[in-house]
Amino acid sequence: MTDVSTPTGRTPSRELEQALVDAAERVLVRDGLGGLTVRAVATEAGVAPMGVYNRFGSKDGLVAAVLTRGFEGLRAAAMASEVPDPVDRLLACGHGYRQFALDHPQHYGAMFGAGFASAAPTEELVDRAAAAFQVLVDQVGYAMDRAVLRPGDRLETAQVIWSSVHGAVSLELAGMVQVADPGANYEQLLRMLLDGLR
């Protein structure tokens, strides 16, 4: 049977699209969201601006493609450790969330700030953003089923947790945390969540 998953099996169009999103990510990391323009990405990828326009329509479509990948990465980071113990699983989810933000500060800032508002609301972006949040909703359900969190609306509880970790991570990225060790304070926050929601 022929292996069609090798690079040569991909369509050139799909390969180009991925190469353009790769270039867009490099521009975002280097120049921030404000620098993520069709022209900059075309230059970075070594193609004509029309090649970017043809695939993403505009800067908004380009931002959407980068954020879509960001939410895929966040989802993977949040469910990196699917250990059986529900407490360990929630903690691993929280650690994965922070690590993603620290590893990809420009992505994180764009995903939950001006970037999301300005991005074209493509089906793919909306879908991936929802999937990332769903990881947390599922973890909450898993923990409620095992009486580690008290029974309640999974969505409401997941929102409370997300608000808290998002705030901690945002302040850390902005360099505004008022204590000496943001990592240790984040551990306190995770323990507080477990205590406050059990």
Added chain:
Amino acid sequence: MTDVSTPTGRTPSRELEQALVDAAERVLVRDGLGGLTVRAVATEAGVAPMGVYNRFGSKDGLVAAVLTRGFEGLRAAAMASEVPDPVDRLLACGHGYRQFALDHPQHYGAMFGAGFASAAPTEELVDRAAAAFQVLVDQVGYAMDRAVLRPGDRLETAQVIWSSVHGAVSLELAGMVQVADPGANYEQLLRMLLDGLR
């Protein structure tokens, strides 16, 4: 005794400075942080750009003056209700914090986002930002002294609370909350904090 606190008792220089900060706040609300330029503020206030430069040095100094006022407002909002009951006092502090953000979304976004990083770090700004956080540290101490929160490092506990409320408020301002009623979810978050930290 002559009343020197009447408007005519103020120095014209101080009056002009306040008028310029008033104008800068109107520009921030209307055009966002990106629109807050020396030129725009001069036009809004009806003075020459040089009049703004002379007082604030640059755009960074102007941003610092607006954020300074923002932190004064946040401090006032967070300590609006100094009721004796420590639980009610913490809840009032949390409600005041959210209300300030909802009433001044552009200020809030600038105070805890790109604005603070880009502002000139004037003594006044650093002082007012610290004073706003100190309100929360003091409330935490008041609650610990009355055994409503468990004993611990006041600063660390205040940071955990601030992270949580900041995250909730930021997601609400960004329109990213995943539940139907952000206000009700914020109440859940405040109760969760009290349960998790007592």
